[in-house]
Structure formats: C-alpha cells, structure tokens
Amino acid sequence: MSTLQFPVTAHPSPATEDRRREILANPGFGKQFTDHMALATWTAEAGWHDGKIAPYGPLSIDPAAAVLHYAQEVFEGLKAFRHEDGSVWAFRPEANARRMSRSAHRLALPTLSEEDFIFSVRALVAEDVEWVPDYGTGETSLYLRPFMFASEAFLGVRPANEITYCVIASPAGAYFAGGMKPVSLWVSTDYARAGSGGTGAAKCGGNYASSLAGQLEGIGHGCDQAVFLDSETHTYIEELGGMNLFLLFSDGRLVTPELTGSILEGVTRDSILELAKDMGLQPEERRITIQEWKDGAASGELAEVFACGTAAVVTPVGRLVWEGGECTVGDPDVNGGAGATTLDIRRRLLDIQYGRAEDPHGWMTRLV
Template sequence: MIFEQRLHPAPVPSAIRDEALADPGFGKLFTDHMIVIDYDADQGGWHSASIGPREPIALDPAAAVLHYAQEIFEGMKVYKQADGSLALFRPERNAARLNASARRMAMPDLPEELFLEAVRKLVDIDRDWVPTIEGSSLYLRPFMFASEAFLGVRPARQYKFVVIASPAGAYFKGGAKPVRLWVSRDYVRAAPGGTGAAKTGGNYAASLVPQAEGIARGCDQVVFLDAVERRYVEELGGMNLFFVFADGRVVTPPLSGTILPGVTRDSLITLLREEGYSVSEEPYGIDDWRADATSGALSETFACGTAAVVTPVGTVMGPAGEFTIGGGETGSVTARMRELLLGIQLGTVADRHGWITRL
C-alpha cells in the first residue's frame, strides 16, 4: 500500500524537543506525526494510508466507537541500541495480537505486513524523538476504532487504524522499586466468555474504580481475581504476574480467555526456562499467595508488561489485611529477568531467538 506523506508544517523545534526528552515521563509527550489507514467494507477493505501531522481526528457524533465501544489497541516500544541504531522487540507478536483482538471485537483483520510497515514509517519520520536517557524508549500506540456513523447494534463497516508515538521514561515514578498492590474483592476485570483476552479499552475502563481504591490506600496497582470463585489470582490492571518459589519453581496464571496474552509474559517464560527454572502455567489462589509469602515458601512476585518491563511486588494489601513478599525487597530472580530482558531489548545481551527487529 502506498502511503501519502505530509510533513508537519511546524514541528517542535529541536531545542524544545531535546529539553522535553530529558524527562519525558509516561504518556504525556507526543511526537510530530501519526499514521492513519482507513477501512471501508464497501470499498474492498483497507485503503487511503497516510502519514501526516499528529492532529485531532474528526468524528461524527454517531460514530460507532462512541456508542458501542468497538476499539482495540497495542503497546510496543522502540529501543535505542548500544550502537546507536533503533530496534523493535517482537513486533510481529503485537501485529498478531491486534488481529486476535479485532476478531473478538467483530472488527476486520489488518494485514500484519501493513501493521509493521506503518510502525516502521512512523519511527523513521520521528526517529529524533527517541529519548536517550537510561530506562527510556519511544512508546508506540497502534489502535483501531469503528468510525462509521450509525446507531444500531451491529459491527461497523468503517474503521480507522492509527499509530501515534510517545517518548517514555519509567512507567512507575519510583522506577523498578517494589510496588504495592491492592486486591480487589468487589470488582473483576473479565469473565469467562468476555473480552479479557482482547486488548480493548473497556477492559481498562473496568479497572479504574478498583485502581482508584488502591491508589487511595497508597498502592500502585490493583490485583484482579477470577470472576467465578473470586479465589484465583489473574492479573493486574495492565500487567501479568509471576510467582517465584524458594524451591526454584515459577508459576504464572494460565491463559484461559480472561487474561491478556502478554508479549513480555511469553518472553519471560522462555527466558526463565533457559535459566533453569521450572515454569508452569496454573491457577494460584489469593489465600495460597498469602500463606506461601508468610511461610517463606514463596520468595518473589513480579509483574511484567511492555510499559513496566519487569517490576518487583513488595506488598499486597486487601480487605483482609496485607502481607509482604521476600521482605519487601527485589528478589534475585526478578532482578535477573529484568536485566536479561532489557539487555536483549537494548542490544547488550545476545538475541538468540530473533526477537529484535532492526529499524
């Protein structure tokens, strides 16, 4: 597909850009350009690809996304390599997951090669926005939404695929220090047969009230339990969980349709096994978590995701009280996995799996 290109008529001056990149924060600073590709079922599918200035998107008040929430997105990063080049980490997995989300939300597939080309083109034109401070990256947000104007409950026939980019520092203000989690007993993130395995905005909207409850109690994230028994740990509002035992076992909740299949999660399972750990995907109860942490049988817990990478969990709070894992410190396995994964992403550790795509 040919991309029409329109350069930004007034890009951010380099001096102002460089000053902003010295402390980009997360999700508040954006690059000059964006990608837009349109879909129309009556015009044969995807068409009219363009790269142009990042600007507001005109929407009809009856646009389907505003009424029936047909919307999906991805999150991925561009990493500055040791030699100064740029690279993506397993972008084909993001392309495949976008389509898996699209199918669940009754939206059209986007050809994976078109997804990857769109990402490449945006990075190429805004490559000066990749920050260089330690722990930073250029966060990419590809997303798709229903743009057809109609009021009726059926899949839309028109969509837009958009890619924007945001220079990013650490996801948590405290960096990689152990975080505090709040266990939600009154709310669930997803139920069997629902949209939990899709990366769609409604799942995150459902997490906002319990997330606010946790923040009010001094916590960083919320832990969701299964919707049926309210017993088994599933995931955080935006990250997967791993449990490390003193005997060398590692457990992570299974993908049962209610948990997002994280790219970072999948990568860590591979790396942990290569490091000699026995990794199993099995249910793990909240009461077991408390008991094992108290007895010392459980030595570490860490959360993972594209934005936060690998983050240690220090304390877990909930209506039944709180407990601490591993003395509230970062464990050796957590530290090793963070170091290893970041090393691969930054090009300082050998990529034995072909996970890095150079740009």
C-alpha cells in the first residue's frame, strides 16, 4: 500500500501540442522535460508527507541546504515505454525502488517504500502521458529520474532532518541516433571512481563527480569513456562512469565483475545475467583483471565486450587504450564492430521493453 498521495496541480501553461510534437520528434537525452514533476517531503518529525504532482519548474532551495555542501543525495534512472496498444510500461521499477532504498541507507537518507516509489512514478507518467513517445518511433522512451536530497538549511555535518523527494521526466530519443558504433575506453589508473567502504554501490551524485576527472583524462587520450579499476590494486575491472561491463569469451562464458561493494548493481546487468541463461551462455560473476582483457584480445579468446545500462541498454566496446598501449575486440568490418551476441542481447531486452516479445521473467510493470 502506498502511504503517499500525489494530488495534481495542473500546469497553468503547459507546452502546446505543436511544441510537444516538435520536442518528441527529436528529444535527444536529458535536455527536455515534461510539464509536471512529483514532489514529497520527509521530516524527522512527520516522516514522508505532502506528496503532489506540481508544474515542472525551478525548486526554491536555501543556500545553506545540506545537499549543496555535503552531497547528501541519491537518485535513480528508469524508462517508460509505449507499447503498440498505447499502454505505457516501466522496466523493473521495483528493482530501482529497492536500489534507491539501498542507496538512501548508505547516504543516511530516509527510505521511500517500493509502493510509494512506483506510485510517484505512475502518478507523474499518468499526468504527462502525452510525453511518452509513440510506439514505432525507434528506441524512444520517457526517461524517469527520481531523486532525493537533504534540503534542510543547516551547516552542521549530520544526516539532515528535512529531505525533498522529486521525480522529473525527460523524453529520450534513440541513444545511437547515427547508428551503433563501438565505444573506446581509456583505462583510468590515476583516478578511481569508488573505493572499499565508500559509496560506489550507491547511486549518489558524488560518485559521478568523482568519475569526471577520469572521463576527461580518457577524452584527452582520444577515448569516449573511461573504465575504472579497483582503487587498491589497480588490477581488477570495475565499471564505467555510468555503465556496467561484460566480457564474452569464445567458449560461451559471459563474465561481469562481481559486486564487490564499489560497483553499482545495474538493473540491466542483472537482467542480462538472467537472459544469458535463457540464451545458453554461461554467465559468471567474478573478479576480472585488466590483463585478462588484454590477453583475451591478443589471443582472440575474448570475442565481444559490451557495456550496459538503462540509457544505452547495451553498447559494444571496441578499443581499450592505456598508457603505452591499446587493443581492440571486434571486427569493424562486421556490423560496424558490434558482436553478434551483443546485438542479440540488446534486441532481446528491447523486444521485452517494447512489448514485442514474451516477458517470461515478469519484468514489465504497467504504468498507464
């Protein structure tokens, strides 16, 4: 049972239909937002209260709000998909709700129940349902961003006594608008994204801030993104700044770094581990050294590498670049360098998300 209610205050001047259509024709990612947002407040005295759907707009925040100083904040990311019959569905929203609770726990924030999380998302999507791109418009969706932050105005270092929860929604276009192209990765050894006992397993803003210097270093070396290693030994692969990684060996082993506490437990990662079994692959979660990647690429035993996450679903990885060397997995002359199994996994996930295939694992939840 949801404890929060989300009564609607309609936007006095929502986007015109023409404007909305214009945006939906070319939404990009994370730049355009729908007419409304969901809000709720938590206080130490009253718990969660004052849920509402309000017109989208700037939040008024005190300059002393704890989040601006101590980064007490967590967020989530999930998508709503339009099916052929016009209904709108979310992919494993309960997994995002549970992860948000785990993240909140790590950041000493209050937890929101799974029911309240899903109810807030459903209330917002119901109000802004016209913003969910039509079925058949490519890999388009409505990206949902629930987040909560310490809004109490207080400069002492302790968990805040007032928290704001908010959900915003942003129409998203195809991630690979210009066709799928394998990404190149820089092996970041100067910078780690997260460390033992830290917040790497939580989806909190600080992890992303700490990944940016490594990203910039990668871009400086001509790469698209950086792959982060464990912070103690700089030996084991962890993940990218915003995606998990999989290595497929030619004998059918599909290997992903095990969850050591400094890696985010991706919903896509977990789903691919399930799908792999359906596909007759041998999924493995274990520590993987960066040397195993380099050796596998050299010997040809490493057949495919891909990254995965909600935004891009599955992204092939081609070049791996490090100080003094590089290697490549995949043949650029076949499917532009994307491996056949990578493409198969990607298609299977998308087919479930858009309702084109059976959903044997019960991953889809109807929102509208």
